[in-house]
Amino acid sequence: MKTVSRMIFRYLLAAFGIAFLVLTVNGALLIGVVLHYGAKGQQEGFFPVGKFAESFTRTDDGFAPAPDMEWQKHFAWAMLLGDDGEILWSENLPEELNHAYTVPEVAAFSRWYLKDYPVMAYRNDFGLLVAGKEQGSMTRFDFYMDNDILYALLSGVGPLLIVDLCLVVAICLILGWRGAKPLREAAAGIGQLAEGKEVCLPQSGAAAELAEKLNQTSRYLQKQNELIRRRDTTRANWIAGVSHDIRTPLALIMGYGEQLAQQAPPQSEQQKKAAAICTQSQKIKALIEDLNLTFKLQYNAQPLRRTAAAMGAWLRQSVADFCDSLGENYSVGLQIREPAGQTVLEADRELLTRALDNLLNNSVRHNPGGCDIQVAAELADGRFVLTVRDNGAGYPEAVLRNHSGTDDPNAPHILGLHLVQQIATAHEGEASFCNDGGAVATLKFAVHWYGHAETGQVDSEPDGLILFPD
The missing domain is CATH 3.30.565.10 (Histidine kinase-like ATPase, C-terminal domain)
Incomplete structure (x- = not known):
């Protein structure tokens, strides 16, 4: 059981570490992406439009930006609208956009798109500068949010992350516990096998094959133990029966042998034969005693x-x-x-x-x-x-x-x-x-x-x- 507990603990620790690593990597990637594209957006978006608008000056022909502005690197076209909506200056302006604009039209494209062109507007001393990019080159969003709601969302980020982390740990714990259940049963079965007990594990789950092998091993061991028990019982009964049954006739043989040896003439052939009978009877008695003792010592019965x-x-x-x-x-x-x-x-x-x-x-x-x-x-x-x-x-x-x-x-x-x-x-x-x-x-x-x-x-x-x- 200790092995299974250690395995579950290591699994949970690994799962927690992996979850933490994934969250860390994802956070780092998110921060990197935001910083990278945010800086790129600052370079290519709002800040250049402002500089671009402020660089305009009045000329003999109308209006013109500063020659060193190089705004073409950031935008595909640009136009300067007067207060009445007329175009005061333009460059690379698509033909479909070359007309005067009403106040509602200006209000609409300043926060959204102009004919599917993503545009950016900036007010200067002469009017409204509108700079546009190619169609499909930028995605623009424009939404509003109450500050109370925004602050509530920001303040809830930390608790939400904690709840997410607890949820991940809980899921890992549940999955680990359920996944380790067959292994705990297998470990318990191995412990029962070591104690000589019969094992019957459910053959399901991830450890079904292991449970089947343990059940087969248990049946084999139980069969072998039964055969050994029968053999030992038969041996013990045989030794006990032989020892008991031979004791009385052996005592008679030894008694008659000693009587014949005493009654026979000294140094006669009959006396020698009777002495040999006594000697061999003593050997048989000693062998029976040795047989009983060796059996008891073998099975710790002595x-x-x-x-x-x-x-x-x-x-x-x-x-x-x-x-x-x-x-x-x-x-x-x-x-x-x-x-x-x-x-x-x-x-x-x-x-x-x-x-x-x-x-x-x-x-x-x-x-x-x-x-x-x-x-x-x-x-x-x-x-x-x-x-x-x-x-x-x-x-x-x-x-x-x-x-x-x-x-x-x-x-x-x-x-x-x-x-x-x-x-x-x-x-x-x-x-x-x-x-x-x-x-x-x-x-x-x-x-x-x-x-x-x-x-x-x-x-x-x-x-x-x-x-x-x-």
């Missing part, structure tokens, strides 16, 4: 229970808990470079633990022959950096391409790594994966303050390497 988490203590505890169930062929090393051990993050400890467990279990799961796992923490560029690396087989290249943003729908996908990415993103962090002599996963989180969550004291534990062997 609330983050942020608390002040001391990173040093959390890492030592998490790695120690993981090593309690670690196999014989695996070892885990933990290295905390200060002041990373003193760092406190506002984070969801359970989700961070889930991310770290997924990375550690991924190294174990994809290296059945054993490997060495190294967990390191440090501060770099104002961020807490957690790195988990192993010396095993590494990530498949297809998996790395998938996590780097490939559009291949057939690319393999590791749900645990995707969940790690989602947890990092939920904490305004980032996760990256690569191969460097084995699998390397790096998590980075912004650090806002340091110290222990409970005491506010700085962790004084020195740098070092902590090994968690079998």
Whole structure:
């Protein structure tokens, strides 16, 4: 709406400026024309007639003007009438005008025309000088006006101009407002589109084509939103149904598997198979939990229970808990470079633990022959950096391409790594994966303050390497 208001204001300002410019130019032109032709009229009209009449003198032959008058430049003919109407002197006088004149005839042509000849008369000592121009060379008016009316008209020029200007502005305002109405509707429609609402604009006026396109876009977006809603609802129902329906049989499988493993002879084939059933059942349970959690994180349905988490203590505890169930062929090393051990993050400890467990279990799961796992923490560029690396087989290249943003729908996908990415993103962090002599996963989180969550004291534990062997 602000954009439309600015557009209307600029339109009105431009219209007012154009009107003012036109009035100014017209006034200047009018003044120029009046001054130019007024001066020309003074040169060719009244003033020369007066000089011309005053230059007459009596001669032996009658009357004659001064030789240097050059009146022929201004008039086509001239005559001098006596008091009795007789012609005392003339030059270039048309034949039809060469006769005596009565008083009424003199009174008529002195203010109008003489036989369609525009004439000018001037009284001198000898009579009345009449000077005429060619027919059609001049337009003459002769009117009367009362002074009161003239003064009233002159005094009303200023108010009339103000009224005209107000009228112009009012017309511009009305036209601008009516012209901007479709644009205001279009702007409102765009705002509704941005909010995800349905738009139905009237397709009329100057913005009819724009309104039609907005309506089409709205219908398309509403259709897409409905398809996405149905897809998400179907996905949520499927995940919830699978999680619910598989929970009971999975619990039975795990229970019977543990019972068979306890009843089977030690180191027997039956005991190994039962242990494998338990292990794979735990993997299925973890996958279902990951599937539920990744869905909740994707649609912001998982609330983050942020608390002040001391990173040093959390890492030592998490790695120690993981090593309690670690196999014989695996070892885990933990290295905390200060002041990373003193760092406190506002984070969801359970989700961070889930991310770290997924990375550690991924190294174990994809290296059945054993490997060495190294967990390191440090501060770099104002961020807490957690790195988990192993010396095993590494990530498949297809998996790395998938996590780097490939559009291949057939690319393999590791749900645990995707969940790690989602947890990092939920904490305004980032996760990256690569191969460097084995699998390397790096998590980075912004650090806002340091110290222990409970005491506010700085962790004084020195740098070092902590090994968690079998």
